[in-house]
Amino acid sequence: MTVKTPIYLDYAATCPVDPRVLDAMIPCFTDNYGNAASRTHVFGWRSEEAVEAARIEIARTVNADPKEITFTSGATESNNLAIKGIAEYLAEKGRHIITVVTEHKAVLDACKHLERKGYDVTYLPVNTDGLVTVEQVAEAIRPDTILVSIMFANNETGVVQPIAEIGKLCHERKVMFHTDAVQAFGKMPIDVQEMSIDLMSISAHKIYGPKGVGALYVRRRRPRVRLSPQIHGGGHERGNRSGTLNVPGIVGFGEAARLARESMKEESARIFGIREHLRKRFIAEIPHSIVNGTLESHLPGTLNISFAYVEGESLLMGLKDIAVSSGSACTSASLEPSYVLRAMGLNDELAHSSLRITIGRQTTLEEVDYVADRVKEQVERLREMSPLWEMVQDGIDLDSIQWTPH
Amino acid sequence: MAYSTKVIDHYENPRNVGSLDKGDDTVGTGIVGAPACGDVMKLQIRVENGVIQDAKFKTYGCGSAIASSSLVTEWVKGMHIDDAVKIQNSQIAEELSLPPVKIHCSVLAEDAIKAAIKDYQDKHGAAAGENADDTPAAV
Numbered sequence: 001m002t003v004k005t006p007i008y009l010d011y012a013a014t015c016p017v018d019p020r021v022l023d024a025m026i027p028c029f030t031d032n033y034g035n036a037a038s039r040t041h042v043f044g045w046r047s048e049e050a051v052e053a054a055r056i057e058i059a060r061t062v063n064a065d066p067k068e069i070t071f072t073s074g075a076t077e078s079n080n081l082a083i084k085g086i087a088e089y090l091a092e093k094g095r096h097i098i099t100v101v102t103e104h105k106a107v108l109d110a111c112k113h114l115e116r117k118g119y120d121v122t123y124l125p126v127n128t129d130g131l132v133t134v135e136q137v138a139e140a141i142r143p144d145t146i147l148v149s150i151m152f153a154n155n156e157t158g159v160v161q162p163i164a165e166i167g168k169l170c171h172e173r174k175v176m177f178h179t180d181a182v183q184a185f186g187k188m189p190i191d192v193q194e195m196s197i198d199l200m201s202i203s204a205h206k207i208y209g210p211k212g213v214g215a216l217y218v219r220r221r222r223p224r225v226r227l228s229p230q231i232h233g234g235g236h237e238r239g240n241r242s243g244t245l246n247v248p249g250i251v252g253f254g255e256a257a258r259l260a261r262e263s264m265k266e267e268s269a270r271i272f273g274i275r276e277h278l279r280k281r282f283i284a285e286i287p288h289s290i291v292n293g294t295l296e297s298h299l300p301g302t303l304n305i306s307f308a309y310v311e312g313e314s315l316l317m318g319l320k321d322i323a324v325s326s327g328s329a330c331t332s333a334s335l336e337p338s339y340v341l342r343a344m345g346l347n348d349e350l351a352h353s354s355l356r357i358t359i360g361r362q363t364t365l366e367e368v369d370y371v372a373d374r375v376k377e378q379v380e381r382l383r384e385m386s387p388l389w390e391m392v393q394d395g396i397d398l399d400s401i402q403w404t405p406h
Numbered sequence: 407m408a409y410s411t412k413v414i415d416h417y418e419n420p421r422n423v424g425s426l427d428k429g430d431d432t433v434g435t436g437i438v439g440a441p442a443c444g445d446v447m448k449l450q451i452r453v454e455n456g457v458i459q460d461a462k463f464k465t466y467g468c469g470s471a472i473a474s475s476s477l478v479t480e481w482v483k484g485m486h487i488d489d490a491v492k493i494q495n496s497q498i499a500e501e502l503s504l505p506p507v508k509i510h511c512s513v514l515a516e517d518a519i520k521a522a523i524k525d526y527q528d529k530h531g532a533a534a535g536e537n538a539d540d541t542p543a544a545v
Contacts, residue, residue, distance in 0.1 A: 309466060310466070311444055311445065311466055311467050311468055311471075313444075313468040313469065314417070314467065314468050314469050314471075314472060317409070317414075317417055317468075317469040318417075337444065347441075347442070348441065348442035348443070348444070349441035349442060349444075352441070352444040384423070385420060385423050385464055385465060385466075385472065386464060386465070386466040387437065387446050387447070387448035387464040387465065387466055388441060388446060388466045389466075390425065390448075390464055398441060403439070403440030403441065403442070403446070404438055404439065404440060405440045405442060405443055
């Protein structure tokens with residue numbers, strides 16, 4: 001059976017817009033184009049109504065109150081607003097923040113910014129599974145700790161952190177709890193009440209919505225969370241985030257959230273089945289394949305796997321009709337391999353050899369079978385070309401060699 | 407990242423992949439780089455009368471690293487080791503149109519050929535390049 005190429009397996013990076021989402025958005029560009037803040041005419045009222053309907057859909061997806069949803073330009077802004085907004089608002093109370101080394105750069109860089117402003121940040125390490133424990137968080141909390149920011153599911157590995165336990169701890173210790181839930185939102189059940197989440201960053205384009213729109217969940221009760229806005233002017237979104245609302249984007253986000261919520265059970269089961277099929281083929285057919293991150297606590301569609309003795313970028317080059325991403329340094333300008341994989345204790349060589357494959361709504365079994373065949377063929381070809389593979393075949397321990405780093 | 411057509415050609419059709427017997431006195435072996443850095447090149451030459459008769463490589467690394475080593479094996483075949491040792495990374499980078507972030511791949515290829523020549527010369531005494539040895543087995 002022939003499959004249509006190129007094949008997209010990078011859904012953790014972004015998704016196509018679902019046609020149903022696009023259908024919901026189009027009238028907002030041409031007919032219902034009013035400013036949602038215009039209170040004096042029907043154009044404004046219609047837009048406001050559409051925004052509020054979207055807010056309800058998003059809130060319902062995570063068991064929140066619609067008033068707790070603040071729209072932003074995306075999760076990077078949501079993370080910045082949560083972390084800097086809390087830090088600024090609670091500066092008199094304390095200046096210590098706890099986060100994790102494997103967080104997204106939007107969280108890490110916001111924390112680094114605060115360190116330059118005199119805040120103290122604890123970066124918790126993760127274990128080889130990619131997990132942080134509630135005990136680690138408990139030990140790190142100090143009298144001056146104001147915020148714990150720990151991502152729900154990791155973007156590179158798909159590993160899901162013990163969010164409910166950490167949330168419960170934070171509430172007991174009266175510390176604000178923020179989670180970057182970009183990868184988990186719409187893919188697995190999230191309940192902000194049960195999980196004691198105070199602030200949560202989410203994004204539309206990871207759930208088949210449009211790019212350029214996201215939201216921050218901000219708890220209103222027990223405790224009431226207040227933050228200092230980072231964008232001023234006009235007092236939109238209850239003063240949390242000023243700026244004319246992106247009505248088409250928000251409407252698309254709402255529709256995408258509704259679709260994700262309604263199809264979550266069947267879709268995640270289907271996606272999980274496809275990912276497991278692919279993973280099992282890799283493990284069975286390609287020796288020295290190593291899955292990165294625990295599969296015990298994991299997103300259904302993400303697979304991060306290293307093919308030892310083959311460098312990631314050269315593998316991607318051989319898979320030019322397949323869109324996946326790599327933890328190899330060579331795919332970035334930094335020449336450093338994935339900090340997430342290294343934080344999990346992976347040696348640099350395996351980090352350089354990793355691929356991140358993410359299965360999504362459009363992925364078929366035929367596509368992943370094609371991918372498995374192509375990956376196998378390229379790994380075998382590149383191993384034949386690899387001096388490391390040759391040494392290993394000759395029984396040489398690579399760690400015993402004095403390499404010449406450059 | 408967009409690759410030049412020459413890099414793609416060498417990546418898809420690498421020249422001279424393989425290994426020579428490194429115990430052979432006529433063979434010089436250079437292994438440079440480190441797995442931790444994401445590239446390791448093994449370059450081998452077979453020398454007779456100071457002239458490189460055969461060259462083979464194996465490379466763990468990105469497409470540009472594979473192309474750089476493949477290109478060098480092509481260039482050095484038939485070359486006297488005194489000339490091969492003068493190959494500059496800038497020539498490799500230029501031939502393959504490597505972008506700035508990939509210049510280190512060409513540096514590694516230059517290091518690899520130099521290391522292979524040095525290994526061969528070490529087997530034959532430092533002056534082997536100048537006084538081509540007809541009977542390497544006697545050394």
